[in-house]
Amino acid sequence: MPEKFSNFHTHTILCDGKDRPEELVLEALRLGCPAIGFSGHSYAPYDEAYCMSPAQTETYKEELCRLREEYAGRIRIYMGIEQDLYSTSPTAGYDYVIGSVHYLYRDGVYLPVDASQSAQEQAVQAHYGGDWYAFAEDYFAAVSRVYERTHCQVVGHFDLLTKFNEGDALFSTEHPRYRRAVSRALDALSLAPVVFEINTGAISRGYRTEPYPAGWIVEELCRRGRKRILSSDCHTKENLLFGFEKYKDWIL
Numbered sequence: 001m002p003e004k005f006s007n008f009h010t011h012t013i014l015c016d017g018k019d020r021p022e023e024l025v026l027e028a029l030r031l032g033c034p035a036i037g038f039s040g041h042s043y044a045p046y047d048e049a050y051c052m053s054p055a056q057t058e059t060y061k062e063e064l065c066r067l068r069e070e071y072a073g074r075i076r077i078y079m080g081i082e083q084d085l086y087s088t089s090p091t092a093g094y095d096y097v098i099g100s101v102h103y104l105y106r107d108g109v110y111l112p113v114d115a116s117q118s119a120q121e122q123a124v125q126a127h128y129g130g131d132w133y134a135f136a137e138d139y140f141a142a143v144s145r146v147y148e149r150t151h152c153q154v155v156g157h158f159d160l161l162t163k164f165n166e167g168d169a170l171f172s173t174e175h176p177r178y179r180r181a182v183s184r185a186l187d188a189l190s191l192a193p194v195v196f197e198i199n200t201g202a203i204s205r206g207y208r209t210e211p212y213p214a215g216w217i218v219e220e221l222c223r224r225g226r227k228r229i230l231s232s233d234c235h236t237k238e239n240l241l242f243g244f245e246k247y248k249d250w251i252l
Contacts (some may be wrong), residue, residue, distance in 0.1 A: 005244040008037030008080060009197060009231035010096060010157070012086035014060045015041040016050040017235040021063050023072055027237040036240075038064055042087040046103065046110040057089070083150040085142055086110065091151065098197070099152030100212065101142045101160065103137075113139060117164040132171035133178055136161060140181040144188035154229065155189065157199045157212035157249050166208055182217060186224065196221055198250045200243035202231030211247055220249055 010024055011017035019027075021038060021212045028036040040060050041051035052060055064079040071077060078095040103110045104123075111123040128134045139161045146155060158183070165171060172178065198218065202208035213221075221228060228251040232242045 003245070003248065004032055004034050004242050005230065005248075006033045006035040006037070007232045007234065007240055007244075008035075008039065008078065008096070008154070008229070009082070009199065009201075010036060010240070011082075011234045011235045012038065012040060012060070012147065014056045014063075015052045019237045020095055021067055023061075024107070024234075024237050024240065025067055025075065025077065027240050029071075029075055031241055033075065033241070035078060037078035037080050037096065039080040039082040039096075042081050042083045042089040042091075044084050044087045045081045045101070046086065047112070047115075050102075051087075052117055054089075061093070082156060083152060085146055087150075096154065097150055097152040098156040099146040099150035099156045099194075100156035101146060104138050104142055106138065114160050114163045120161075120164060121170070133175060135180075136171065136178050137181045138186040143185045146190035147189060152194060154231075155194050155196045156231075157201070157233065158185075159217060160211040162212070162214065163202055163207050177230075182220075186217075186220060190224070192226055195227045195229050197229050197231040197233075198247055199231045199233050200247060201231070201235075201239075204232065204234070204239040204242040211243065211250065215250075 009218055012021045013019060025036060043054055043057060044051045064077060068077045080096040081091055081094045082098040082100055083091055091097050102113055106127045111127060112119050124130060124132055124135045199212040230244050230251055232239055234240050
């Protein structure tokens with residue numbers, strides 16, 4: 001690649017990724033990355049299937065500290081965390097925090113935003129009476145709180161709820177209620193000292209044909225003067241820098 005990219009949204013076998021941390025470091029070295037940032041999923045007791053357990057979190061910290069020492073002078077290794085809105089795990093000691101909304105809390109239960117299309121559809125039917133725009137309003141209201149709850153430096157996949165909505169298959173992203181919900185979230189985060197990621201993860205996994213957030217939201221971020229960063233949200237080393245060359249202009 002003509003430019004030296006680095007990725008800071010990286011998952012390993014210690015949460016829902018497929019590769020060991022060292023394998024990802026070696027891939028980053030092979031690609032000529034100046035740095036790599038890891039961002040394991042913080043412990044979420046309401047869904048332990050995808051996140052790091054408390055024991056895995058300690059292993060994560062120990063392994064990244066070891067790799068920092070072993071590869072010092074060859075690549076910069078950063079230890080971050082992807083903190084879900086409702087996770088209460090401490091974030092002290094990490095180099096950075098990605099704040100994300102993977103769940104909504106409604107009717108006394110945690111509803112998955114992106115686990116699967118069927119789970120998302122069931123949640124909308126059972127808890128929103130089939131009203132996709134009420135679901136979107138709840139989602140973006142949660143995103144509005146992501147900085148105050150997680151004290152993140154990076155807002156993760158801003159419009160994650162559209163993961164299964166390619167071509168507006170489930171709801172219209174041009175609907176006035178949807179657009180207003182997006183605007184309210186951007187307004188709420190207007191003073192937060194955060195960077196918004198341009199996340200290519202759903203493209204690499206075959207769900208979307210453009211990054212999170214959608215191009216029109218990126219245009220609004222540009223208009224508001226908000227900083228952006230490329231992220232692959234990779235769960236395999238093969239996707240470490242997925243789409244970075246293609247979408248590098250989205251952060252200019």
